[in-house]
């Protein structure tokens with residue numbers, strides 16, 4: 001499914017494709033979201049990914065046992 005993440009400070013949005021609700025973002029998607037939503041160095045407008053403002057989708061940051069961080073994207077109002 002196609003998902004849109006937004007930043008209402010820079011007025012940017014990033015569309016990504018995920019296989020299902022509750023998918024783990026790939027490192028490539030994470031990089032693309034960061035640079036598309038807020039590519040400004042040192043800017044503190046949003047969170048880690050540059051997401052800011054009202055969203056249809058939530059992104060949760062978690063840590064693997066290895067200590068590596070990853071992001072899961074999900075929609076609470078969507079069941080599949």
Ligand SMILES: [Zn+2]
Pocket residue numbers: 009010037038039040043044045046
């Ligand atoms: Zn910014």
